[in-house]
Amino acid sequence: MxxxxxxxxKVFSTGFLRTVKIRALDDVGxxxxxxxxxxxxxxxxxxxxTLLRVLLKAIPPTSGEVEYRGRPLRSWKPLEYWxxxxxxxxxxxxxxxxxxxxxxxLYKTLEKYRPELxxxxxxxxxxxxxxxxGLSARDVVGKYPHQFSGGQLQRISIAxxxxxxxxxxLADEVVSMIDASLRVSVLNVLHDIREKMGMTMLxxxxxxxxxxxxxxxxxxxxxxxxxxxxxxESIFSKPLxxxxxxxxxxxxxxxERWRERVTSxxxxxxxxxxxxxxxxxxxYATEAxxxxxxxxxxxxxxxxxxxxxxx
Amino acid sequence: MPGLxxxxxxxxxxxxxxxxxxxxxxxxxxxxxxxxxxxxxxxxxxxxTLGVALAGLVKPPLRIAGGSVYFKGRxxxxxxxxxxRSIRAVGLAxxxxxxxDALNPTARVRDLIRxxxxxxxxxxxxDEEDVYRRAQERALQIGLPKWVLDRYSVxxxxxxxxxxxILLSTLLNPEVLILDEPTSALDVVVQRLVIQYLQDLxxxxxxxxxxFITHDIATARQIATEMAVMYAGxxxxxxxxESVIGSPLxxxxxxxxxxIVEPGASIKRAKLEGLSxxxxxxxxxxxxxxxxxxxxxxxxxxxxEEPPEAExxxxxxxxxxxxxxx
Numbered sequence: 001m002x003x004x005x006x007x008x009x010k011v012f013s014t015g016f017l018r019t020v021k022i023r024a025l026d027d028v029g030x031x032x033x034x035x036x037x038x039x040x041x042x043x044x045x046x047x048x049x050t051l052l053r054v055l056l057k058a059i060p061p062t063s064g065e066v067e068y069r070g071r072p073l074r075s076w077k078p079l080e081y082w083x084x085x086x087x088x089x090x091x092x093x094x095x096x097x098x099x100x101x102x103x104x105x106l107y108k109t110l111e112k113y114r115p116e117l118x119x120x121x122x123x124x125x126x127x128x129x130x131x132x133x134g135l136s137a138r139d140v141v142g143k144y145p146h147q148f149s150g151g152q153l154q155r156i157s158i159a160x161x162x163x164x165x166x167x168x169x170l171a172d173e174v175v176s177m178i179d180a181s182l183r184v185s186v187l188n189v190l191h192d193i194r195e196k197m198g199m200t201m202l203x204x205x206x207x208x209x210x211x212x213x214x215x216x217x218x219x220x221x222x223x224x225x226x227x228x229x230x231x232x233e234s235i236f237s238k239p240l241x242x243x244x245x246x247x248x249x250x251x252x253x254x255x256e257r258w259r260e261r262v263t264s265x266x267x268x269x270x271x272x273x274x275x276x277x278x279x280x281x282x283x284y285a286t287e288a289x290x291x292x293x294x295x296x297x298x299x300x301x302x303x304x305x306x307x308x309x310x311x
Numbered sequence: 312m313p314g315l316x317x318x319x320x321x322x323x324x325x326x327x328x329x330x331x332x333x334x335x336x337x338x339x340x341x342x343x344x345x346x347x348x349x350x351x352x353x354x355x356x357x358x359x360t361l362g363v364a365l366a367g368l369v370k371p372p373l374r375i376a377g378g379s380v381y382f383k384g385r386x387x388x389x390x391x392x393x394x395x396r397s398i399r400a401v402g403l404a405x406x407x408x409x410x411x412d413a414l415n416p417t418a419r420v421r422d423l424i425r426x427x428x429x430x431x432x433x434x435x436x437x438d439e440e441d442v443y444r445r446a447q448e449r450a451l452q453i454g455l456p457k458w459v460l461d462r463y464s465v466x467x468x469x470x471x472x473x474x475x476x477i478l479l480s481t482l483l484n485p486e487v488l489i490l491d492e493p494t495s496a497l498d499v500v501v502q503r504l505v506i507q508y509l510q511d512l513x514x515x516x517x518x519x520x521x522x523f524i525t526h527d528i529a530t531a532r533q534i535a536t537e538m539a540v541m542y543a544g545x546x547x548x549x550x551x552x553e554s555v556i557g558s559p560l561x562x563x564x565x566x567x568x569x570x571i572v573e574p575g576a577s578i579k580r581a582k583l584e585g586l587s588x589x590x591x592x593x594x595x596x597x598x599x600x601x602x603x604x605x606x607x608x609x610x611x612x613x614x615x616e617e618p619p620e621a622e623x624x625x626x627x628x629x630x631x632x633x634x635x636x637x
Binding site for chain 2: 149151179181182188190191194206207209212213233236237246247248250252253261262265
């Protein structure tokens with residue numbers, strides 16, 4: 001088991017005298033096996049970035065537990081943990097210092113995480129990592145970040161992470177800023193490191209198509225809560241939670257046009273009450289939904305949903 | 312009948328000290344009464360520059376380097392400033408990309424509406440109460456709460472500000488509306504509401520024609536009647552949206568279509584085809600066809616000569632594969 005998270009909660013205090021509490025993560029649980037890819041999907045404000053920051057050890061959870069390879073996350077020393085868990089972030093343009101040649105960060109990464117590697121082998125390691133993402137050292141070394149497209153920079157970010165030889169790759173919206181025609185090159189690199197290296201991946205995205213494409217399993221977050229969790233195939237062929245259903249119906253498909261009208265709801269930012277976080281937008285909401293928080297139940301095999309419709 | 316808004320061999324270049332960037336390089340298109348023309352392109356394709364040039368908002372270092380834009384048959388670049396201003400907001404309006412970040416932070420949304428009314432009061436009869444009522448009704452249609460009119464833009468989220476700019480630009484029912492990436496900051500559920508709102512405006516004839524500029528072909532598909540695909544400053548394929556989506560002709564359009572990932576897709580079943588290579592430097596584009604370095608069907612002629620626009624089954628396509636096949 002790579003990750004096991006249970007009851008993961010992160011509360012941010014804000015406002016006057018820090019009396020306003022925002023539950024960015026609220027009782028989230030999931031498991032990731034070795035070699036598995038988990039897609040974490042949600043809209044803005046869903047808590048997906050907070051979850052990623054917790055998993056990166058950038059912020060501690062307020063309560064709940066994450067275990068990484070059987071040990072509580074907090075017991076891992078940062079450097080020891082990051083040697084095994086590397087991240088690729090959303091904005092490739094801000095991941096690189098514009099004043100230095102781009103290969104500098106590749107060598108810095110080796111110095112930090114693999115200091116035992118002899119000088120002579122570093123050049124080889126860098127060119128191997130670049131090859132794994134479909135680039136050659138000749139085209140990269142000595143050049144500056146502005147000389148690359150977003151797609152190339154993102155592949156170099158992945159190469160940097162691969163240099164560490166991590167067990168796990170955390171990917172945060174890695175293709176959301178990249179054009180469609182260049183996106184494919186990044187996705188195909190992820191395909192290769194998944195198939196050839198058997199890398200475990202957590203793939204954070206707002207894009208249901210990508211979540212479906214990349215993930216073995218999917219975790220759907222809404223206002224910090226895990227509303228649905230299960231095998232990708234099961235979730236995309238038979239979404240159970242009304243929120244997941246609404247999201248999927250709203251994704252534009254290139255081959256078909258929307259036929260039905262949608263009713264406008266004014267979505268105001270509200271602090272979650274005691275009930276279901278989706279109750280104020282849900283077409284099936286009852287009084288119970290507004291007052292009692294639904295428990296997570298296994299509605300289909302390995303497919304969990306937190307909704308009163310199912311129990 | 313000619314379109315409400317017509318571009319004829321339009322060229323808009325950025326003249327900088329170092330280079331001339333040919334962002335829009337010979338674009339012809341028409342936005343007809345009753346139609347929504349989607350301009351689909353990636354970053355650097357020139358689509359935003361095209362939007363600005365179509366709206367008559369060209370400012371240095373951007374200059375019109377050739378061709379014309381006609382609004383209802385009149386050349387907008389031959390108009391005086393006064394005449395051009397008089398058609399803004401009621402005739403020809405644009406929602407520029409990132410307009411939401413340019414809202415005056417010291418004014419409430421209500422004040423912005425008052426400004427719009429004030430600047431057009433001389434040229435057309437406006438019932439102020441009517442406009443506020445319309446603003447409130449329309450705010451609800453795009454999922455904005457009523458109180459949004461009494462807020463300052465800094466108090467609103469990015470998604471709300473983006474919808475406010477759409478609300479403001481449609482308030483006086485412009486005949487032609489140009490929208491540049493109008494849903495880029497929106498979550499999918501709200502995006503669908505906004506698309507529906509724009510469709511309603513078309514159905515009510517509140518707006519007669521739209522140019523919808525986007526990188527997202529699937530979103531474009533939801534609203535477009537016509538589609539133009541832009542690559543490296545030129546329209547490489549245009550025609551009825553159904554045809555361009557259903558049977559794309561240009562290798563670039565085909566590549567874009569094959570790069571689409573929708574829910575239900577799985578990496579385990581198929582690796583994506585997509586496109587290889589990178590888009591060209593617009594200060595120094597390839598001589599012949601601008602797409603040839605990335606094209607899997609390229610022929611010797613593609614490198615030497617720019618392809619002419621051929622018409623095949625209702626689609627106009629700029630590609631040597633189809634030249635002479637009309």
